[in-house]
Amino acid sequence: MKKLLIWLPLALFLLVFALVVNGLIEPSDRIVRSAMVGKPLPALHLPPMLADRPGIDTKTWPKGKPRLLNVFASWCIPCVAEAPQLMKLKAAGVQIDAIAVRDTNPDVLAFLARNGDPYARIGDDRAMRAQLSLGSSGVPETFVIDSRGVIVDQHVGDIREEDVPKLLAALEKAK
Amino acid sequence: MRRALVPLVLVLAGAAQADSTLPASPLAYTQLADPDQEAQAKALMETLRCLVCQGQSIADSDADMAGEMRALVRQRIAAGERPAQVRKWLIERYGDYVTYDPPLSWVTAPLWIMPLLLLGLGVLLARRLFQRRAA
Numbered sequence: 001m002k003k004l005l006i007w008l009p010l011a012l013f014l015l016v017f018a019l020v021v022n023g024l025i026e027p028s029d030r031i032v033r034s035a036m037v038g039k040p041l042p043a044l045h046l047p048p049m050l051a052d053r054p055g056i057d058t059k060t061w062p063k064g065k066p067r068l069l070n071v072f073a074s075w076c077i078p079c080v081a082e083a084p085q086l087m088k089l090k091a092a093g094v095q096i097d098a099i100a101v102r103d104t105n106p107d108v109l110a111f112l113a114r115n116g117d118p119y120a121r122i123g124d125d126r127a128m129r130a131q132l133s134l135g136s137s138g139v140p141e142t143f144v145i146d147s148r149g150v151i152v153d154q155h156v157g158d159i160r161e162e163d164v165p166k167l168l169a170a171l172e173k174a175k
Numbered sequence: 176m177r178r179a180l181v182p183l184v185l186v187l188a189g190a191a192q193a194d195s196t197l198p199a200s201p202l203a204y205t206q207l208a209d210p211d212q213e214a215q216a217k218a219l220m221e222t223l224r225c226l227v228c229q230g231q232s233i234a235d236s237d238a239d240m241a242g243e244m245r246a247l248v249r250q251r252i253a254a255g256e257r258p259a260q261v262r263k264w265l266i267e268r269y270g271d272y273v274t275y276d277p278p279l280s281w282v283t284a285p286l287w288i289m290p291l292l293l294l295g296l297g298v299l300l301a302r303r304l305f306q307r308r309a310a
């Protein structure tokens with residue numbers, strides 16, 4: 001019995017060591033994902049941000065074709081990084097709507113002039129109400145909405161080049 | 176010297192730009208006129224997690240999003256909603272992670288059951304030890 005007990009401290013050390021190594025190799029996931037994935041779009045009524053296109057109103061949400069709903073802001077730096085990928089998606093025939101979070105008309109105009117303009121509609125979400133309704137916890141985030149108006153997927157963070165095929169596949173599945 | 180300062184200035188400029196320049200909603204930093212409602216809202220805010228600054232409650236945080244969440248809580252409480260309804264609304268959107276007062280489920284059950292089990296174990300252990308001493 002005592003001979004075995006001698007090994008106990010080493011065993012405990014190895015246990016703690018394994019725990020620490022595991023934490024280093026695979027840090028815990030701090031992303032808060034929306035619990036709205038799988039549910040229909042919540043009611044949103046956002047006035048248009050720009051004069052040349054409508055805002056976001058779920059009552060008149062176009063169904064029959066899957067769409068992307070991009071949550072962005074002109075003051076958000078990763079949004080600049082993902083802009084080229086959104087332009088690629090637009091070129092592939094994807095309909096992209098947007099929610100501009102805590103933003104102003106001139107700032108959004110300048111942002112689109114500089115980074116490209118992939119959006120069919122842009123809603124003005126001054127008080128983050130639409131963002132909170134969607135269960136979105138930051139910018140940028142992109143929701144995949146299927147042809148019946150149900151949220152089927154969420155991409156948290158900027159869309160990178162390697163995410164484009166994944167989003168296209170998700171849109172294909174959402175038909 | 177000037178050249179050495181350039182990266183620092185760039186870093187600071189980036190940080191300054193990472194938030195909106197718009198003012199926060201009025202209710203983010205203003206209490207409700209009704210003290211009862213404000214007390215309810217405050218108690219609720221202290222048990223809701225700030226999603227950008229995880230580990231802080233929305234009552235403690237100055238992040239844009241925490242401010243807007245406080246405004247949302249106050250608006251809904253002022254409109255006559257009960258704190259439990261507001262909490263439920265947020266859980267529906269963000270999951271249990273958003274509340275510091277997690278509901279009882281199979282995943283959280285050990286949090287309540289374990290202390291009781293350990294206490295029972297302690298009582299058993301103590302009884303055996305004391306019996307031995309008496310004998």
